[in-house]
Amino acid sequence: MTTNTPKTMQAQLLSSYNTPYTLLTVPIPQPSHPHDILIKVTAASYCHTDLVLASGQMPGLPPSFPHIGCHEFAGTVVSHFSSPSAQARSFAIGDRVGVPGRAFHACGSCFECQGEAGSRDPVARDDEGYSVHCVNAGNNGLSRDGGFAEYAVVDARQIAPVPEDVSAVEAAPLMCAGVTIYAALKRARLEVGERVGIMGAGGGLGHLGLQYAGKMGFRVLGVDAADAPLKLARSLETGARIVDARAEKATDVVQQIGAEDGKQDVGEMGLDAVIILPESQQAFDYGMTLLKTHGKCVVVSFPEKGFHISSRDIVFRDISIFGSLVGSNRMLREMLNFSAEHGIRALTKSFPLAKLNELVEEYHKGGGGKLVIDLALE
Incomplete structure (x- = not known):
């Protein structure tokens, strides 16, 4: 010292x-x-x-x-x-x-530290010998x-x-908060101009996500269901559309997005990806409804009892669901x-x-x- x-x-x-x-x-x-x-x-x-x-x-x-x-x-x-x-x-x-x-103190020798997982996922990739996902690390x-x-x-x-x-x-x-929501957006692998929704947009991760997503060139929809977070999200000059989930149904929002994009087919309407931040089944369901067919759902939150997932979403709508930690x-x-x-x-x-x-x-x-x-x- x-x-x-x-x-x-x-x-x-x-x-x-x-x-x-x-x-x-x-x-x-x-x-x-x-x-x-x-x-x-x-x-x-x-x-x-x-x-x-x-x-x-x-x-x-x-x-x-x-x-x-x-x-x-x-x-x-x-x-x-x-x-x-x-x-x-x-x-x-x-x-x-x-x-x-x-x-x-990542161990340097496990599957994660040797880069086997990171080689398939650039979001997780680090120099060989170290990984934030090392199961032996503190x-x-x-x-x-x-x-x-x-x-x-x-x-x-x-x-x-x-x-x-x-x-x-x-x-x-x-x-x-910053690296978690930034990595979640990266993991969605969106192209500039595609649409992404952030559930819990006024929270710690959410309001940063609105800013990152906008600067990455995405069209952003922020969703929340409480007065103070909604006020905070709307105070940011991000260009994102902010939705009060208590006042607007997800199906109505999808129809509005479809009209904006000039889409006629229901499967074409909606978001390309959604980031789930709240530990709420209602928020999860709302976000899934916002997705178009073949959309991506990135789950960041981990409620104690987990989420109920509709098999119809992943089978008939081909929705991809995956998690993102850091x-x-x-x-x-x-x-x-x-x-x-x-x-x-x-x-x-x-x-x-x-x-x-x-x-x-x-x-x-x-x-x-x-x-x-x-x-x-x-």
Whole structure:
């Protein structure tokens, strides 16, 4: 460690399921592996998965209590392991980096790390010897401690440089919400001018998706079913059409799209792809109805009881359904540069570290956008 780094830090710890976080003074973690880098956390974003984990809906996670959550954060490099790897040496002291949860200490030898899966899926592809899908890896904020603290140890292979004109508070939400929705759009493999729908358009991922999809050249339909997220989605100057699912039937929207496109055949009307973000069967069904024949449904959410899928959709309408978790480290860097180039930012509300529980209360209000811990705030 550098001589000016303290030995203890403030951290928000979860001591059991369904309880508030507790702000405590704990030892600063130490780099213990050649890939390890110690960073000073500057911003940490709250994700729906943090809520899922804290409520005990992710079996086996966290592996033990007390636990420091947050798998989307940003910070500056403080120190390396005594014998750093080449990847770690590529980051200098003081460099600004973004940290996704996946994948800490990827094994380098499994099916995923050897690139067998990535060779067939460019969204998942990384350099041989590392994969965000490594089943043996840890995950900051999930299986190990994360960013709701003043310092964190990260794997040099998982992090990405933050562009100069992107602040820490802007970068943190992109480490999960940003790369997840960006990768989901990439996985849909759409052509410029094709139509994509985003279910949950006013949420953390959704409002970023509206921006990415528009800048990618797609015709975008955003759907939500709550006042505050709809207001947020409509406030963005993306050119997307925003639909209130409570007021407009999916079949009516399909007819309107068909009329716009000059289509007569029912199978030709609708969207080329839809991204499912809410953990709602109604949202899933609405999105499936919006698709034209041969359309693609990309599922990002993972409700505890899953989704009911109509066999008629996949057999008679030839709808393809596939999931998308996160993007590779290459995809993370591409997303950050795309965000910087096109001015894509999450709409955020910031809280100091000491007020993490107030942030959680705000999250439950369902206002949309992203809530972020800004460690520069007192």
